[in-house]
Amino acid sequence: MERDLPPPAEQLRTAGLRVTGPRIAVLTELQAHPHADAETILSASRARLGSLSTQAVYDVLRVLAGAGLVRRIEPAGSPARFETRVADNHHHVVCRRCGVVADVDCATGEQPCLHPSETHGFAIDEAEVVYWGLCPQCAAAQVS
Amino acid sequence: MERDLPPPAEQLRTAGLRVTGPRIAVLTELQAHPHADAETILSASRARLGSLSTQAVYDVLRVLAGAGLVRRIEPAGSPARFETRVADNHHHVVCRRCGVVADVDCATGEQPCLHPSETHGFAIDEAEVVYWGLCPQCAAAQVS
DNA sequence: CGCTAAACTTGACTCGTTCCAGATTCGGTG
C-alpha cells in the first residue's frame, strides 16, 4: 500500500522549493502518519526539530499544498487533515464516531464519478468522494 | 425541479416536533433558498420574525437535521450549508471561486458509489460526492 | 386553564486558523 516516495529534500527541490528543516520535518511526519491534522503535525515536527512555531507549520502546509506535494482534506466536523498521496485518484472513508480516516482506491477506474448527469454549466475538474460509516473499533464498541 | 413540499407547520407536526415561530421561519427560508448557511438563514428568519437569537437558529437547525427535515452539508472552506431535499440521494457541485452550490442528481442510480473497492472493515452507510469546479459566472470572469 | 418540559434568550467562551509586524536566520545563487 505504501509506495516508495522520493525523500522529502528531493521532493522539495523537484518542486522548486527551498529545502528547510521545518519543511522536511512536516513532510517526513506526514509520510509516516497520513491524515494527520495541523496540531498533530505541529507537535510531531516540533519534537523532531526541537522547536517549531505554529505559524511555520501552517505556512509550510499551505506552501506544500500549493506546490501539490500534500493534499488538504476537510471532513465535516473535523479539523483539516493532510496527506502525501496526491497523484492518484483516491478517496476516503471517515468514521462517524472517532473521525479516523482511511484511504480507498477509486471504485470505477480512473476518473470515477467525474461525469454527473447534469452539471448546471459548471466546469468540473474534480470529484471528491467521502464514505461515512463506522470504523471496526467503533462498530464493535457500539454493539457491546 | 422544486417538488411540492408540505407546509412547514405540517412537516414539524408529522416529525413529532413542536411548532414554533423560529422553526417555521427557518424551514420556510430554507425551502425558498436552499444551500444557505447559518448566518444567511439567521438574518432572513430574523427579518421574517422581527427578532431571533443566533443560538435559536443553531438549535433549530440541529433539531431539524436530527429529525431528518433538513440536511447539513459542509463543503471544505465554507461554513455549513443546509437544504430541505433530504429523501433523494443527490449530490452537489461547488464553485471553487465563489462557493455557490448546486444540486446534481445521482449519476448511477440509487446508491451510487456506496461500494468502494476496499472498505478497511468500515461499516459504510453513506457516500457523499462533491464535484469541484467553476460556476458559469466565475468561469466567464476568469477568461476575461 | 394551568403546568411542565421543551424551546428560546443572552452573553461568555472554545476551537482551528489566519494575519500582522518586526526581528532574525538560513538556503542557494553569483
Add this chain to the structure above:
DNA sequence: CACCGAATCTGGAACGAGTCAAGTTTAGCG
C-alpha cells in the same frame, strides 16, 4: 564565501463558526 531575499521566529491579536451555561418564555398536553 558573501550576500539577498525567502523563510521562519516571537507573540500577539483577531477571526468566523459554532458551543456552553443559566435563566426566561411558551407550546401543547391533561
